Amino acid sequence: MADDQKKMYVIKGIGVSPGIVIGRAYLFDRQDAQVPFYNLSDPGLISAEIQRFRKALRESEKQLLELKNKLGDLGGGMEPLYIIDVHIMIMRDRKFIDRTLKNIREMSVNAEWAVRMTVDKYREIFDRMEDDYLRGRISDIQYAGQRILTNLAGKERAAIDMGEGVVIIASDLSPADTAQLKIDKVLGFATDQSRSPPWSVCRTSPGPSGPTMISSSTVPPVSSSSIPIRRSANASKRRKGCTRRPRTICWITPICRR
Amino acid sequence: MVEIRTFEITNKLGIHARVAAKVVETANRFQSETFLEKDGVEVNGRSILGILTLYCPQGSRLTIRVVGVDSREAIAAFAGLIEAKFGET
Numbered sequence: 001m002a003d004d005q006k007k008m009y010v011i012k013g014i015g016v017s018p019g020i021v022i023g024r025a026y027l028f029d030r031q032d033a034q035v036p037f038y039n040l041s042d043p044g045l046i047s048a049e050i051q052r053f054r055k056a057l058r059e060s061e062k063q064l065l066e067l068k069n070k071l072g073d074l075g076g077g078m079e080p081l082y083i084i085d086v087h088i089m090i091m092r093d094r095k096f097i098d099r100t101l102k103n104i105r106e107m108s109v110n111a112e113w114a115v116r117m118t119v120d121k122y123r124e125i126f127d128r129m130e131d132d133y134l135r136g137r138i139s140d141i142q143y144a145g146q147r148i149l150t151n152l153a154g155k156e157r158a159a160i161d162m163g164e165g166v167v168i169i170a171s172d173l174s175p176a177d178t179a180q181l182k183i184d185k186v187l188g189f190a191t192d193q194s195r196s197p198p199w200s201v202c203r204t205s206p207g208p209s210g211p212t213m214i215s216s217s218t219v220p221p222v223s224s225s226s227i228p229i230r231r232s233a234n235a236s237k238r239r240k241g242c243t244r245r246p247r248t249i250c251w252i253t254p255i256c257r258r
Numbered sequence: 259m260v261e262i263r264t265f266e267i268t269n270k271l272g273i274h275a276r277v278a279a280k281v282v283e284t285a286n287r288f289q290s291e292t293f294l295e296k297d298g299v300e301v302n303g304r305s306i307l308g309i310l311t312l313y314c315p316q317g318s319r320l321t322i323r324v325v326g327v328d329s330r331e332a333i334a335a336f337a338g339l340i341e342a343k344f345g346e347t
Contacts, residue, residue, distance in 0.1 A: 086275045089282055089306040096307055122307065131315040137275050141307070 011190060023187040026162045028170035035149055037113040040104075049104050053111040056151035057091055063147070064088050083140070090144040112152050119145035259290075261333035264321045269343035272315035277344045278306045284335050290326025292336070 040046060068084045090096060096118060103114035119142055126138035162168075167188045267273060273281070285292040285303035292303025296318060301308030303322070314320055320340075324332045 082276050082279060086279050086306065089279055093305050093307045094302070095305055122311070125311050129313050131272065131313075133271055134274055134310075134313060134315055137310055140275050 013190065019188075021167060021187040023165045023167040024163065025169050026166040028168050035112045035116065035153070036110070037116070038110050040108045040110060043108065046105055046108065049111050049114075050101060052152060053100060053104065053114065053148075056111065056148050057097070059151045060144070060147045061088055061091050063151075064091075086140050087144045087147070090141055091148065096141075096144075112149055115145050115148050115152070259325070259327065259329045261324045261329040262321065263333055263337065264319055265337070265340045267314050267316060267318045267320055267340065269346040270316055271346065272318065273309060273312070273320075275306070275310065277346070278309040280339060280344055281309055281336070282306050284339055285332070287335070288324070288326065288328045288332040290324045290329045290332045292332060293323045293325070295321040295323065 040049060064084050064087055068081055071081055071084075099121065100111075100114045100118045103109060103117045104111060107114070107117070109117070122141045123138050126135050126141075129135040162182070162185065164185045165187055166185060167190060168186055169190050171191070269277070271277070281294070282304055293300050294303055294309060294312060295301075296312050296314060299312060300323075301312050303309070303324075312320075322333065322336050324336070326332070
């Protein structure tokens with residue numbers, strides 16, 4: 001990378017685990033991470049691509065229904081179940097389906113690209129909304145789209161090749177995301193606005209991570225899941241108490257985007 | 259048969275995902291077709307994305323048009339839902 005393209009950012013955040021690391025920044029984009037985009041070389045492939053999309057839709061809906069039943073069996077009036085219904089409704093939405101089919105037919109793109117275009121179209125619409133809360137509902141459409149993309153990719157999701165000694169920069173990391181990372185190559189995480197509680201990320205990843213806060217951390221991979229969970233518990237306590245705000249700064253140079 | 263009524267959305271968060279899901283569920287309970295209109299834009303009451311993109315924060319005025327054999331019962335159900343603030347505050 002040429003020197004004039006290098007840029008230094010200093011991001012301050014709340015430390016989730018102690019330590020300082022220096023590494024290459026890897027900007028994690030959940031959607032780009034695993035999705036192959038390509039044009040269909042032959043118009044004859046369009047119908048097969050439509051079938052792939054429909055199959056992924058069916059599988060996604062089936063998984064959500066199973067998840068809902070499973071959570072429902074746990075009892076206790078699981079209030080969050082409604083969000084699963086929302087995601088199912090999005091997948092059944094005539095407009096969502098028709099728009100995606102139209103993308104495949106008219107743009108001759110693969111199903112993954114077509115789904116991404118549909119989600120992006122909705123993002124444009126939601127971006128124009130003034131109300132913060134309503135504008136934020138795009139996340140439900142993105143979630144539904146992401147599940148379809150996952151099913152299009154098949155069950156085996158390849159680990160992301162991001163090189164070694166990287167600091168993962170992400171707005172949000174879910175357990176599914178961290179499962180995709182080669183964790184022994186990761187030096188640290190800096191995250192923002194994660195909706196997943198700390199322990200849900202840490203259970204799938206042996207390294208400490210920083211949901212809901214920007215963090216930097218050293219990640220000696222550990223086999224026991226108890227260590228990151230304990231660290232996360234400390235972090236939550238720290239955040240709640242707010243008596244001491246740890247100053248953890250993530251030094252990253254150079255910043256590069258894959 | 260057609261029933262048309264205009265409502266004010268009074269719950270604090272407006273028509274967000276959960277509320278939109280309740281509207282879709284209600285529309286799906288009836289044979290009649292439901293259409294929601296705001297600021298000259300009309301969407302199908304069975305489409306959660308249509309309803310969300312209509313963008314109805316608190317204070318919006320929403321016109322519901324129901325067309326079909328059970329339109330009277332359907333509009334009453336929508337009225338009940340909106341008057342109860344969709345079960346919210």
